[in-house]
Amino acid sequence: MIRQLLWIPGALLVLAVLGDLIVTCLQSGEGRLSRAVHRPLYALLTALTRATGHRPLLSWSTPLLIMGTLTTWTVLCWLGWTLVFWSEPGSLLGSDSGQPATFAGTLYFVGYTISTLGLGEITAPQPFWRILTAVASINGFFLLTFAITFVVPIAQARGDRRRLALHLHRAGPGAQALILNAHTDHDRGLLSLTTDLHSMLNDVDAAHLTSPYLHRFHDHDRQDALDLHLPALGEALLILQGTLSGPCPQGLGRALASIDSLSRTFGQVHRHPDPPTPPPPDLTRLRDAGLNLKPEAEFLAFLHTHAALRRRLQAMAHAGQWRWDQVAEPTEH
Template sequence: MLRALLWIPGVVLIVAALLDVLASSLQSGEGRLAWMIHRPLYAAVRWLAGVTGRRTLLAWSGSLLVVGTFLFWALLTWVGWALVFWSGQGELVGSSTGTPADPWDVLYFVGYTLATLGLGDLKPLGNGWRLLTDVAALNGFFLFTFAISFIVPTAQAQADRRIVALRLHSWGGTAQGLILTAWHDHPEGLAGLIGDVRDDLNALDAQHKNTPALFRFHDRHPQESLELALPALDEALTLIEHALDLPPPRGLRILRSSISSVLDTYRRVYGGRAPVPPPFPDLAPLRAAGLPVRPDTEVHAALAALGDRRSLLRAMTERGGFDWQAVET
């Protein structure tokens, strides 16, 4: 009697996996099940990196999350259809022997049906079960297709993150390095820095809203890491606005709004309290380079008012395995 009702939890698993695939592939954000599997997998990578003292292990976080998510969807779908076919007692038999399938046979049959291989050594009896076999094959095709539509944009977004980080690294990498490079070398000065990264930041904002799990992706090399590049850029913009005795370049506040939107998504992913704000920067390099810098007391007061934002950026930096000093100078 209980076996005949196994199709009910089977259908629940199939529908849950299907809805989560759709949510993660087509909607802004990640599906609830994907979010549930991401947290323990990411925690495991961070634990292993902490135990071994090897920050480079964090670079495997993205691959683990993508593969783990796909396998989780596939497992739910596989088990769901196995329960459905197992609930039909004697409705699945060997093609040549007519022997009723055992549980392992059912798992095998469902696996190659979802993969649309159609091996044919087991067959369903009755038109209803034959139609269900077709539906299972369509479900498998649908799962693989939409899993690819999740994986490919995620991989492209991670590549775009690296491009932005490498571009900012070539500009100097650190907050004051970005300012000095723009001041001395860019034909448009500080405004050139803003114009060059404006479109990149808008794209990054959209990508992180579509795939918040990107905040759990890390890179092996510092120059490729957005956890260094984005805080350095925002700190540079803060210093341009509040430390330099100059009119703010056009577009600065719009660019900072884009970063604020990225940080809002970051906060939704991690929540909780950020660490204390980073220390006030030493502005001596800017003064030594001849830039008009306001008095330290005035600058410190302005930065203190941005303590929550700078704390969040420090949390991003440290979560990537870096020290705030690598952001500042």
């Protein structure tokens, strides 16, 4: 009696995987199954990184989370269809012996069915189970297609992330270095931090809105670390907006809006209390470089109104195992 009811949990597993595939690959978000896989794996990797003090371990987050997701989808789909076929004795027969398939034989049959191999060593004698075999094969095709749909955008998004991070690394690094280098060494001046970056920022923001779990991916090298350079850019733009006496560079508001959006999707993925607000920056270097700045009191009041954004930016840096001084004004290049 219990065996005959196994099709119910089996069907629920198959439907759960299909729902997760649709949400994760086609909608803007992260499916429940994917989230249930990502969170513990990411927490384990983060704990291991903190325990060893070896930050490059975080770069394994990408293959670990991708393989964990694909493995979960495959195993649950495989198990679900196995329970469906196993629930009815005699639903599958050995093509040579004519005997009902064992559980191991059913598992084997489902494996080559959803992988679309179609070996034919075990067959379904009744029309109903033949139809379900075809459905399982189509399900396997969908699983493979959605797996590609899942992986390819991640590869493209990581390329966009690295391109933006490398650009900022070479333009800085660090918030005040970004401003000083743009002011003194770039032919477009401070516009290089706003209008020149708008397209890249928009692409990265759109990718993270579609796939917020990208905030769990980290890079090995400092120059590729978006979780270091994006907070630095955000801090630089806040300094410009809050302290320049003259007009702000064109496009600053749009660039800052993209950074704010990225920080918010980060907060949706990393649901933990934000760290304290970072200390206000010392603007002596900027004043010495000849920039016309507002009085310090006005700047501090401006920073107070943007404290939430600065906390999110610091949380982003901490997630990548970076210190705030490495974001604001690094001493190492």
